[in-house]
Amino acid sequence: MRYGWGAVLLVVFAGVGTYVFSHGLQADPSVPGDGLRGRLVLTGSSTVAPLAGEIAKRFEQLHPGVRVDVQTGGSSRGIADARRGTADIGMASRALKPKETDLTSHTIALDGISIILHSDNPSVALTDEQIAAIYTGKIAKWNQVGGPDAPITVVNKAEGRSTLELFLHHFKLNNEDIHAGIVIGDNQQGILTVAGDPNAIGYVSIGTASYEVSRGTKIRMMPMKGVEPSLANVRNGTFPLSRPLNLVTHGEVSQVAAAFIAFAQSPQVHDLVEAQYFVPIAR
Amino acid sequence: MPKGAIQPAGSLATWSRGRADWSDRAVAVVVWLTALAVTGVFVWILADVLRHGVSGLSWGFLIDGPRDAGRAGGIGPMIVSTLLVLMVCLAVSAPIGVGTAVWLAEFARGGGLLGRLVRRSLDVLAGVPSIVFGLFGNALFCIYLGMGFSILSGGLTLSCMVLPLLIRSCEAGLRAVPDEYRRAAEALGLSRSAVLWRILLPAATPGLVVGLVLGVGRALGETAALLFTSGYVDRMPGSLMDSGRTLSVHIYDLAMNVPGGQSRAYATAIVLISLLMIVNTLTCHLADRWLHRRITRT
Amino acid sequence: MFRSPGDRLLLGSLRCVSVLAGAVVLLIVVFLLIESWPALRSVGPMRFLTDPSWHPAASDGGGGRFNLIPMLIGTLASTLGAVMLATPVGIASALFCRFYAPRRIATGYRRLLELLTGTPSVVFGLWGLQVLAPLICQWRPPGQSLLAGVLILTMMILPTVALLSESSLNSVPRAYLRGAAALGLSRWAAIRSVVLPAARGGIITAVLLATGRAIGETMAVLMVAGNVVRVPQSVFDPVRTLTANIALELGYAMDIHRSALFVSGLVLMVILTALIGVTEWIGGDRLDA
């Protein structure tokens, strides 16, 4: 019976724990503070999510009565959730489209998209036309653009990512025409993929890429139209492929949500924005 | 006892000494080389995980919350979320699993349409890919039942996933109880409930425990089903309705979405593998004990 | 048979619980059907097989395109490859543990395999992405490929094949071994002629169970297989499996796209049920856990 009691205890423990946790440990309503109370749900872009998570943590510290849940997904999901009301605030790593006028966007940071190569790749710079040709398969070897005699591995993003949309929009491409060699989900997978393949070309968030470059990962960011992809150039607006990171709301905004958005746009979070290698907005 | 001195189980490496025919030699070489290669590859993987991750391990890593999107700080909330998800999973699946096992083993033995149907559907359930559990859990618990991304949704989804494992193991335990017990109890005029509580369940608990432990092992390593049910929030959960990130989801996020997250991902993997190792050792230990008890009893 | 009302209550509640457990699978199928209904209705089942490509979110040219065939082939190819590799290696491992290794080494080897059955798939995936794929890339770019997926899957299902095969080797009666030894058969002759035929049922079940795991595996394949929706021409081409497709796009999918992903979940269920049918038809033993 030794195991018997063990098993019974285990199950009882699990049951009691379940009960206690579902009832007892809600956020204490009598906390001191500025009276802000409630729960915010943020969903959307996986690029924004880590930053939003950090901002949320600091916001919770300032307002103990508020809980902020950050879920990832994608920009389009964030926008749809905000519109449906599933989320209080959506996150989108792109500007709103013309047909999304029912929503309001609140930019919290800027980011750019950089073309990245393996650090051993000698190709210096490619024109927009060459990049478009590479992505559509018209250029299949590096020696056609002055590199070594090796096939090009085109790294593309999976459907639904706003990074993909922005990239396509900038190069005036159609996703169906892209001749991808590898399709990736998130930024970091793209970095690891390019770092592992000397013949790869990919595109990721500048923030992500500069962080990895600073840590010695074997990737290199490629200038576009002669502009070096750097946070400084994103900040001063000279880098052509940049985008805002937005919080998106629909209709009337609750007091808590408004406070959170104001906080996220305030200089109080600039250190967090920079720690994630994004560009804080000047206000 | 010379006469019964037959080894129970183990290697037969001592089959034959002396000259063996060439095919036996050749096969021995192939088998040894295969085993060496497999060991080599697996040790390579484990060594890589250790090499990248061990520097990140510390006491603070186990209890602190993550900072800087997981690049700094620890995994305390993830451990708590993982344990909470497990708790919900066990609290739901254990009673259902045991009940079903008892019914299948004691009341629906001969078959019967219902028994056959239940058994067949459990077989299918055992093979359902975890991502499909994710789809299902997302649709049923998160959206239809309105639980949202929460530890509750994750735990319920996992409990569906480990149910077949639990039922099979517990049923095997019940079947190992000798029929004499049942007949003797019947002859004493005991009710079926009394037989169940007093005799069958105690005898079958080791099987149940093995099933529980195996289920925990499977649940701990699960990523795909939890990504869409228990969510992504890396804060210390305050209640079961909160979203909570489990260890395996954390590893996935660090590896795929956080720049510079790899070493932390590996460190988290070490924690998770150690947890699983403890669970595995426990399983082996219990299974041995159980086997031993069965042998000494019959 | 049931004397007391307590007994009737017990039986009644047990039956309810069992029906609940059995109904989970039904519930899964129902939900998959409900969620995939919009796509099945507006797109029609045939277009999942005949469309020119998989571009579910395309907005121009008459909406999305929903061809699942390349991913179906990707799933089948990676599974088949992994099973074809893992079966001989797994059986050799089982033989090693049972017949060739000294007892201590056999125990150690078994522990290693058990450890690996419990290792989360993301760990395999991360290792494959950082170590294996670049290695293959040096040989034949792009590295992330069907081959990488097959190799990672092989490592993941190998412990299953090996451990379950070993347990079925263990259940071969020792009398057969003694009989074979007494006839002066060498170890290999006894294994080939007596042990393997006697353990065949268990080994087949082990392989089929491993096949199920390989089909269902998601994260590791997503991380190493390249995920391009195209029918692979060689093992060095990237593939996307059905499971990877769901994991990759579900978080970003809306409306018909999301519904189409549930259709691929449904397709997976059909494959799995067929596999279980085959298992029962071949008549392998029911394996516990």
Add this chain to the structure above:
Amino acid sequence: MNAQSTTEVIRPWTQRRPCCDTSETCIQVQGLSVHYQGQQALGDVSLSIPRGCITAIVGPSGCGKSTFLNCLNRMTDMIPGCTVSGNVRLMGQDIMQNGTDLISLRRRVGMIFQKPNPFPLSIRKNLTFALKHHGMKRRSDRDEAARNALCQVGLWEEVKDRLDAPAQDLSGGQQQRLCLARALVLKPQVLLLDEPSSSLDPVASGVVEDLISQLRGEYTQVIVTHNLAQARRIADHVAVFWTRHGSGQLIEAGPISQVFDDPQHELTATYISGLRG
């Protein structure tokens, strides 16, 4: 059961059998001791087994009879933790040496177990596959050898129409005779029989016993039995084992008539008179 029809009339135990050639020793055992995990199971046994004869090993349970038998074809090697010391010579050749070719040893020394253990194969394959592994290339040769062996054990008529049926479908007695045939097909010099008829019904047991009797002269047979009447019926020589000081020992050996009619050792005397054991 059709076993009865195929055998000769069961002979009464009083009927004497043709004498075997006792002048030549087939197996010479000298100072044989066996330990299991350091625990002595068999202590210092010396015995010579005459060629062509049937030697019965008798004694109470646990006295090391089977252990002794297992030493004679080194089946003890398959038991981990089992160490054997001493000297066993088969036709003058020391089989306990390290370099002994076990495979050819076991071809020369066949073994029948207490419970029939046909392989889960067809009847034909049970008989032929060992031949195949031992290098008999032609299928027709193997079938011929199988047929001969089946005739030798009186099974041919019973199974000739279903050689490809699973061996496990046969009755217990038939299975045991199949196992005997499986050993005979390799043309061994020695047959070791470990209580070959104790798990069979009386009729089948009689059939097997008769078979053993008939093989006298052709093969050197060593049979372990609990059944003293059986030993008396078929054996030419008998060796009595007993447990003393926690391990099995040989207390008396000799021609059957001598041991049974005029036992030298008092334990033998009481054992044989049925008072103990």
